[in-house]
Amino acid sequence: MDYFFTEEQQMMVDTAREIAVKKIVPVRAKYDEEQQFPHDVFKAIADADLCGVYIPEEYGGCAGDTGIMNMCLVTEELSKACGGISLSFAGTALGTLPIMIAGSDEQKKRWLPGIATGTLAAFGITESDAGSDAGSMRTTATKDGDDYILNGSKLFITNGGEAEIYSVFAMTDKTKGARGASCFVLEKGMPGFTFGKKEDKMGIRASATRELVFQDCRVPAANRLGREGSGFMTAMKTFDNSRPGVGAQALGIAAGALDLAVDYARTRRQFGQPIIANQGLQWMLADMAMQVEAARALIYATARWIDSGASRPTMASAMSKCFASDVAMKVSIDAIQVFGGVGYTKEYPIEKYARDAKITQIYEGTNQIQRNEIALALIKEAARK
Amino acid sequence: MHIVVCIKQVPDTTNVRINPKTNTLEREGVESIINPFDTYAIEEGVRIRERLGEGKVTVLSMGPPQAEAALREAISLGADEAVLLCSRAFAGGDTWSTSLVLALAIKKLGPDLVLAGKQAIDGDTAQVGPGISYHLDWPQACYVSKIREIGKGQAVVESLLENGKEVLAVELPAVLTVVKEINEPRLPSLKGKMRAKKAVITTWNETDIGADPELVGLKGSPTTVARVFSPSRRGAGEMIKAESASEVARLVVAKIKELKIV
Numbered sequence: 001m002d003y004f005f006t007e008e009q010q011m012m013v014d015t016a017r018e019i020a021v022k023k024i025v026p027v028r029a030k031y032d033e034e035q036q037f038p039h040d041v042f043k044a045i046a047d048a049d050l051c052g053v054y055i056p057e058e059y060g061g062c063a064g065d066t067g068i069m070n071m072c073l074v075t076e077e078l079s080k081a082c083g084g085i086s087l088s089f090a091g092t093a094l095g096t097l098p099i100m101i102a103g104s105d106e107q108k109k110r111w112l113p114g115i116a117t118g119t120l121a122a123f124g125i126t127e128s129d130a131g132s133d134a135g136s137m138r139t140t141a142t143k144d145g146d147d148y149i150l151n152g153s154k155l156f157i158t159n160g161g162e163a164e165i166y167s168v169f170a171m172t173d174k175t176k177g178a179r180g181a182s183c184f185v186l187e188k189g190m191p192g193f194t195f196g197k198k199e200d201k202m203g204i205r206a207s208a209t210r211e212l213v214f215q216d217c218r219v220p221a222a223n224r225l226g227r228e229g230s231g232f233m234t235a236m237k238t239f240d241n242s243r244p245g246v247g248a249q250a251l252g253i254a255a256g257a258l259d260l261a262v263d264y265a266r267t268r269r270q271f272g273q274p275i276i277a278n279q280g281l282q283w284m285l286a287d288m289a290m291q292v293e294a295a296r297a298l299i300y301a302t303a304r305w306i307d308s309g310a311s312r313p314t315m316a317s318a319m320s321k322c323f324a325s326d327v328a329m330k331v332s333i334d335a336i337q338v339f340g341g342v343g344y345t346k347e348y349p350i351e352k353y354a355r356d357a358k359i360t361q362i363y364e365g366t367n368q369i370q371r372n373e374i375a376l377a378l379i380k381e382a383a384r385k
Numbered sequence: 386m387h388i389v390v391c392i393k394q395v396p397d398t399t400n401v402r403i404n405p406k407t408n409t410l411e412r413e414g415v416e417s418i419i420n421p422f423d424t425y426a427i428e429e430g431v432r433i434r435e436r437l438g439e440g441k442v443t444v445l446s447m448g449p450p451q452a453e454a455a456l457r458e459a460i461s462l463g464a465d466e467a468v469l470l471c472s473r474a475f476a477g478g479d480t481w482s483t484s485l486v487l488a489l490a491i492k493k494l495g496p497d498l499v500l501a502g503k504q505a506i507d508g509d510t511a512q513v514g515p516g517i518s519y520h521l522d523w524p525q526a527c528y529v530s531k532i533r534e535i536g537k538g539q540a541v542v543e544s545l546l547e548n549g550k551e552v553l554a555v556e557l558p559a560v561l562t563v564v565k566e567i568n569e570p571r572l573p574s575l576k577g578k579m580r581a582k583k584a585v586i587t588t589w590n591e592t593d594i595g596a597d598p599e600l601v602g603l604k605g606s607p608t609t610v611a612r613v614f615s616p617s618r619r620g621a622g623e624m625i626k627a628e629s630a631s632e633v634a635r636l637v638v639a640k641i642k643e644l645k646i647v
Contacts, residue, residue: 011578018572049575062575 001293003300005073008062012070015048016077024081031085031206032352037162038206042088046118050074054093055100059112068241069303072248076296079252080259083356084206088120090249091158091207094242094364095121098167098183101241102226102234111165111185120163124154124212125235132369134169134235135178139214141170146221148172148184150214153196156363160210161195164188167238168212169231181231185223192217203355236314241306243317243364247299247324250360254292254328257335257353261285264350265338281338288331295324315377322370325360332357386440386535388430389494390464391487391501391517392423394448394455398506403615419455422502424462425563428570430500431463433535441465443494447475447486453586461573461581468494472590477603480508484516486601489594491521498540499560503528514562524559530566 005013023044031038045051053070055061063070071093078086096115099107115121130137139152150170157166166186173180186193196211226234262285265276275281302316310316332354336343343350361367397416419427430442444459446452447470456467470490478486491499499518504511511527518525530550531543537557544551545564555561573581591598599605625640627633641647 007582008575008579011575011582015573015575015578022572044572047574048572049577053575062579 001296003296006064006066008064009066009070009073012050012053013073013077016045016050016074017080019044019048019050020078020081024078024085028082028085028206028352029346029349031082033205033346035200035205037208038085038088039162041085042120043118045078045089050089051092051118052116055096055112055116059108060116061112066304066307068244068306069300072244072299072303075245075248076252076255076299079249080256082206083249083253083256083353083360084204086249086252087158087204087207088162090245091123092119092121092163093245094238095123095159095163095165095167097238097241098123098225098234099185101237102183102230103185107185107222107225115165119165120159121165121167122157122159122163123238124157124160124166124168126154126156127152128155132366135181135232137169137171137181139168139170140174141172141182141184141219143172143221144218148182148219148221148224150184150186150192150217150219152214154212156199156209157212158207158209158363160208160212161198162208166193166212167225168214169235170214172228172231176229178232179229181235182228183225183231183234184219185225186217186219190217190219202358203352204359205355239364240313240317243321243370244299244303244306246360246364247295247302247320250321250324250328250357251292251295251299253353253357253360254288254295254324254331257328257332257350257357258285258288258292260350260353261288261335261338264343268340275338284334284338288334291327291331295320295327298323315374318365318370318373318377321360321364322367322374325357325367328357328360329354386433386437386498387494387496388433388440388442388498388500389491389496390423390426390430390442390444390459391499391513392427392444392446392455392459393420393502393505393507393513394418394446394452395420395505395507403613405615417451417454419458420502420505420507422504422506422563422565424502424570425565425567426500426502427459427462427464428568429532429563430498431571432568433498433532434463434465437535443468443496445487445490445494446470447478447483447490456586457581457584458573460584461577462571463577466587467584468587468589470590470594471588473602474591474596474598474604475602477606478601479606479608480510480512480516481607482601482603482605484513485520485605486591486594486596487513488517488520489596490589491517493589493594497557498535499523499558501560501562503562503564511562514560518560521558521560524555525561526553526555526559527562529561529563532561532567 023041052061053074054063054067056063075090099111125134127137141148141150168184168186169181171180172182192215194213196213199209266274268275299320302320306313335350339350342348394417397418401415434440442464443466444456444464445468501514526542528545529542530545533541541554625636
């Protein structure tokens with residue numbers, strides 16, 4: 001289907017696709033197996049100028065007025081080849097959004113040009129006792145002169161240990177609950193900022209997921225994004241912008257799995273004919289294609305709405321993430337079924353798609369939390385009538 | 386340093402077939418690409434400019450108007466400017482007249498260095514690079530696999546020979562043809578593609594480069610292609626089997642006599 005990309009967007013898609021085919025496909029199995037971070041691939045992504053697609057021109061990027069859509073398009077293309085490697089790019093976008101949303105012009109000038117040219121970023125909110133319930137985080141930031149002293153830890157941080165720049169959330173006033181949280185930019189190497197356990201995961205194994213540890217870590221007040229206590233709002237606005245990106249990652253995984261399934265079904269012969277000649281299998285592929293296209297339409301519509309300046313896109317963002325990730329799970333599992341026995345082996349790339357798909361139903365808010373958001377928006381809307 | 390890189394647009398021969406009836410290339414539906422060996426020349430030119438921190442890379446191609454696409458792609462890969470040599474007078478040229486046209490354009494551009502791929506994947510002659518150097522009376526080094534150093538007035542390069550490597554010092558300006566061992570070409574970047582889209586491609590004809598129309602194109606070509614054909618397929622060899630080695634030898638000798646090979 002033609003989604004009427006701008007000429008620049010078509011170039012972004014083509015550029016990302018070339019990287020996916022030439023730089024990611026040949027190494028995805030290796031990075032998955034070894035669970036190593038794909039620095040060489042990320043460098044290729046940066047060298048192709050793709051790191052700046054969601055960053056405004058004045059800060060070294062080329063977002064135009066379609067930054068979120070651009071971010072989704074690149075994430076989708078990279079994820080078609082590998083949902084883990086693509087996360088080096090998408091996880092950086094998540095870590096960058098708080099700076100774009102809540103940062104001052106000075107702060108944007110300080111960090112965004114580097115990110116636009118290939119500095120990795122990360123986002124840190126989750127803690128062991130603060131997952132879906134982010135408001136109950138325990139990491140504290142205590143004011144000390146012109147600085148804050150951070151203590152605590154963050155769990156499951158994408159790009160953790162690999163990124164240079166971290167948007168970290170901490171309580172500046174515990175008595176105020178969610179309204180007592182603030183967001184800080186931390187840089188790798190700050191005294192008192194170290195990395196803990198690196199997770200051994202089911203999927204997205206080419207992505208680093210690691211604990212951040214703060215022990216009397218001194219952070220200048222100049223690194224605080226927005227005013228004190230605005231952290232939770234910054235996080236929520238970040239998710240409104242980033243969830244279509246998770247959707248795009250899921251969409252890429254689903255679309256990539258579908259492509260592989262169609263190719264395999266056309267070449268695999270049983271009973272004297274290619275298995276795609278069986279109507280039962282054709283209908284399965286048709287259902288997969290329908291779901292992929294519906295996810296794509298929803299994500300693109302949401303991304304474009306956000307880019308147009310939507311003030312509260314929460315419901316559509318949650319729908320994009322939730323729908324696309326459920327599609328990715330279903331389509332990738334069905335794609336394994338199309339492959340049959342070999343699809344269950346690591347000789348073929350398809351099983352990885354299902355392992356990578358699973359996380360998209362969990363992170364940046366589980367799909368149960370997304371449904372809560374959607375229902376809450378429904379209720380609010382009805383109450384306003 | 387001004388570097389001129391000569392490129393050729395060729396059919397993507399990984400997908401090309403020869404029509405057995407007409408013995409011509411089936412060009413229909415076949416994508417045109419930059420001659421793969423020339424992509425190494427482009428990359429090397431861009432790397433030299435990046436290493437020296439100054440200079441420019443001009444890509445040069447002789448071809449039909451469609452060859453502009455190859456020049457734009459070269460700009461997306463890092464070249465600064467592009468010149469297309471396009472005229473009916475140039476059509477049908479062999480390697481002699483083609484290298485003359487390129488040499489005249491290079492003379493007008495006045496570079497310090499000319500780079501080209503070792504050969505094109507369609508004609509496979511490997512004659513145009515050396516031909517340019519002949520027409521310009523500049524030194525040449527072919528099959529270059531490494532540029533050790535390059536500066537004002539001189540370059541030191543490694544050339545791949547059949548049985549080893551040769552280290553050559555060449556005075557600049559010079560013509561170097563490169564092999565794929567020299568580098569790994571980068572992928573086009575987004576900003577490169579945007580620059581390529583906006584780039585103005587200069588087009589020159591025989592008047593612009595001061596070429597005598599009688600000496601270029603088909604008219605200026607001392608060679609003509611008499612016929613193009615695919616070599617006939619050779620059948621599988623015949624296995625000679627027998628009870629003993631001496632019996633096999635006897636059968637082989639009989640066969641040799643029968644075929645009158647010796």
